[in-house]
Amino acid sequence: MLPVCPLGMAGNLNDILIAQFKKGFDLTDTQTALVQSIFFLGYFFVALPAAALIKRYSYKVAIVIGLCLYALGCFLFVPAAQIMTYGAFLACLGVIACGLSFLETSANTYSSLLGPIQSSTQRINFSQIFNSLGVISGVLIGQVMVFGEHDPSHEQLLAMPAEMAEAARHQMVSQVVGPYLIIGSVLVVLALVFVFIKFPSCKGEQSQQQQTPGESMGPTLKRLFALPRFRLGVLSQFLYVGAQVGVWSFTIRFVQLVQHGTSEHSATYWLLASLVIYAIGKGIATWLMNRLNPAALLGAFASVATVLLLVAVFSHSMLAVYALILVSFCMAPCWPTNFGLVIKGMGKDTQTAGSIVVMSIIGGAVIPLAMGIISDLNGGNMQIAFMVPLLCFVYVAFYGFWCVRKGV
Secondary structure (H helix, E strand, O other): OHHHHHHHHHHHHHHHHHHHHHHHOOOOHHHHOHHHHHHHHHHHHHHHHHHHHHHHOOHHHHHHHHHHHHHHHHHOHHHHHHHOOHHHHHHHHHHHHHHHHHHHHHHHHHHHHOOOHHHHHHHHHHHHHHHHHHHHHHHHHHHHHOOOOOOOOHHHHHHOOHHHHHHHHHHHHHOOHHHHHHHHHHHHHHHHHHHHOOOOOOHHHHHHHHOOOOOOHHHHHHHHHOOHHHHHHHHHHHHHHHHHHHHHHOHHHHHHHHOOOOOHHHHHHHHHHHHHHHHHHHHHHHHHHOOOOHHHHHHHHHHHHHHHHHHHHHOOOHHHHHHHHHHHHHHOOHHHHHHHHHHOOOHHHHHHHHHHHHHHHHHHHHHHHHHHHHHHHOOOOHHHHOHHHHHHHHHHHHHHHHHHHOOO
């Protein structure tokens, strides 16, 4: 369960970075979305190599490698702060993403295999409660250590003399280094702990001996993509992750747009509220998972998220903010439930199936970028850009109810 916690921490620190880099490097919404694009591209390119490594060695080796790469990316923030270019920080995030891809591929698949197939989705949901702890921790760390209460606003920076504004921007960007040094140090300790503990065996590891010797990836992929549940589920996960990342990435911008004059530090409280509600939703969804059909739960939660986003997009009062915050409650069961539905009963192909689902996380690189482009094309109107995640949730709801109809 512990490797799942750092996953949420990294992703939601990105939400803080987006707001800080926007001012520190004077970026457009499209440019700030590159934080998530680079981050999730790492997931896409490393997921299958991670699966191959798991097949050859073990889940334990993959988790330790993931933690070490994650730590390396954190420590690289120090030289990036000396270079002081946006690209240098994006490169650090790429390394972190490679580590997270190892963790995501191994930890989620491993938890799904530690017991009966029938309850695999429930186990993934339970393990994701630890992810919620990381999600909240990431924003808390960012708010305390990255955002200063007296940081100048964008308007104040424009009014400053050029040299003073440059010094202020440099200081704001430098403030992002501290949290990553702390996280990197903790990850090194965590990696050492995992080196010395024994992992329980699971069905996935036992089934590796049953695979056809020397079988290439081609036949495995052909088997998987021949299954409609797999094809539709991968697309659902692509759109869901994009929607989640887009909603959280631009929550601070959304609040500042609806509630004029709100600072980044103050707007972060709304993001934090979203994540607390998300964590509460995790607990409730996990409890419901043992009583209701997981696929029906996915469809219902995604449907409510769609309605809430309609309110967020078309309301021009604080009701829009309240609706957006409640969307996080609806997101609580989506990722693990979708993951569990896609890989359920895949047998010897489970590791590869899990890796492809992790690759679909590249939605987090595409959807926020689309939102940034739409915002910039509409004069910085981030509110209208939330139509993109709204449409994503429509499809996620469809997939959930489709699985119900198919008896999954």
